[in-house]
Amino acid sequence: MSEAAPNTPSPYIDTTRPHPARMYDWFLGGKDNYPVDEEMGRKVLAIEPNVPVLARMNREFMRRATRWLASQGIRQFLDIGTGIPTEPNLHQVAQGVVRDARVVYCDNDPIVLAHAEALLRSTPEGAVDYVQADVRDSTAIVERASKSLDFSKPVALSLIALLHFVGDRNADGGAGAHEIVSGLVDRLAPGSYLVLSHVTADFQPEKAEQVGSLYRAGTASLHPRPRTEFEKFFTGLEFVGPGIVSEGEWHPELGEPVPGEEDVIKAGYSAVARKP
Template structure:
């Protein structure tokens, strides 16, 4: 008897807790994984990733710039003394995960991960076995349901919302439609944060290369996938009640880069990155 097709290849068909995943349907986390050079993706994901890259080649570098921004942002936050991180839309774990970067700076740092993809849950379970108990948790939930995240008992075992927290939403808000009111959703999270907390965001924009980003959005779109580029003005709405730290809102590759920006003058910037501190 063959294994059920809707099980992950590494999940035992006898494991009743194994997430049931239709690998014929592309998912944003796995498309992103492919652009990052990962192996946790399937034919449907690769088809979307390659089709998008064919009309907008810069998107692959853009994905890697976005991942590098996450690492620099988390390192910066940990160096400011932040010891609690709420990472929403974490995606499939790869090198330089939030807890790895933060705990290099401060081994006592605590991290709560949130994502709505069951394949991420599978990887997270394996990843968390190597972390210190009580310092890191993973919850399967949706950014569109703030109350389910902010009041989740596992998250509240790790995160004390009466103390400063770093809220990290990197490369995720672009998947929230205008009708779903992303500023309103963000506000529910930021209002729950104590003064002195930080908010780190990256978001796709068409401000710099409108044709390339427009082509990418069209090629990426499927019945269950799609993203909405937003302007600097629109993304700035997320930071109500926050002061942006230097250098403000800039292309992710230019946010406190580890390398000289003059080394990549022709980079096709397709996303903004910023960090704000709650007043």
Template sequence: MDDLIADFQLGGQNERARAARTPNRRNPLGGEVVTGDAYASGQEPEIRIDTSVAHPARVWDYWLGGKDHYPADVEVGDQLEETIPEVVLWARADREFLGRVVRHVIGEGVRQFLDIGTGIPTRDNTHQVAQRLAPESRVVYVDNDPVVLAHARALLNSSSEGATDFIDANLHDPDTILDEAARTLDFTKPVLVTLLGILEFSVTDEAYTIVNRVLEPFPSGSFLAIACPSNETNTEAMDEVARKWNDSGATPIIMRSAAGLKRFFEHMDLLEPGLVPLPQWRPDTGTLYADRGMDFYCAVGRKP
């Protein structure tokens, strides 16, 4: 395990995002760039960041070996690693899962993507994977974390044939997400909705209603991908992870069981292999840790 983590952290340091700090409504490659109201004036919105409390995007960045984190994030990240040493592997496995899902739905003809809970940009963001295979792909990113907003420009670099958009919105306001996503996405065509590492921050059963509302306007053939930590197999340790995180003063999280995670797909057809640890969802030759179990689960469903 120590060797795996050392290799992971070194790789993260070499691959950290070099995100610009100011928004840009024009893509130098000529692609369409649509930005949210916060950027309508062409000026960077005021962003206030509280560095005294751990922030999920910054802790994730710390585990990836990035540079956009503060002592509070390091402290909590280290505390969680003491309980579950593999937590530092979750971030890389999550990014690889995203790539595999995007490639799969591209093969199914999907060219539209709604990425909710984007996080700090890093390598192989959704639009980069999608437009590499299908340059006409249209991608909408959604996040309201100040740290992510500070990096939003890195997500607005579309191919010449496609489009990207960034929406400053909260998962708990699905109507705003859909209203603003309609600027870029055609709701008569299938879409992939990704909710990776975000549903654990929606701690009540309202999360199921929100996901159903987001999917409601999209047609048959649309997909949903989720990834969440779970207390299904390592209950005591994962509940301790949740306790340590919640005690830090950060945005509270909840650990759901396998049944709780599968419930997000009750109106969808769950793709094989079903709900599995991150590296075990259709691994390819480049998948790291493909033979490992993880307490971070994922699944993909198709709207019938």
């Protein structure tokens, strides 16, 4: 598909409070952000000046993982927590390897919805679509994505820099991050893959707490998880080598190095695993 964004009302975007997606865009040097996002972003940089490098490393991990998966024969990709588009985006990387790759982006954020048209640019042989849904509603995601993807065949599920904004099981019984992932993986065919990146406090606990406090005071909760909790997302799956590593350590030969990454202290985990 290459049509415009879904026929939905124009989203309301609150420009009076910082937003994680727009802050991430600002860290990456994008233009889809507002002064309030830059203000909060500068407060984060006062705590950890390397955040822009870390953000670029995270995006490069996504691109390397996508490139590797496409080279392994994966032709279907479901990217949840898409965020504001940055080029090259996932579908551009996948279709650069296999032109008939089919990609569905998913996000519940009105900011992303406003930019959805920029995502829907596919090769003639492939397909690109956008689904507006919350990661907590796996049934709705799979149902809507099924218009473009065949879930009886392998799918690469990407959750890049998303789950650290999702808490554990809520007091009211709502699904937490681990239950959400297991529910999505259960709907994937054997031979599918899970791609994750996630912030941790294992390496810089004091800075992680300070940054987390800033986000909580703004518009989002931040939930850095230790390696043991990150590993639980992959229960029942088979890790692709080199297993759980920092973003820059996952098959660096598949992409270009990010300037400055050799001087950055680790701040997150990443991994790719296959569903047997």
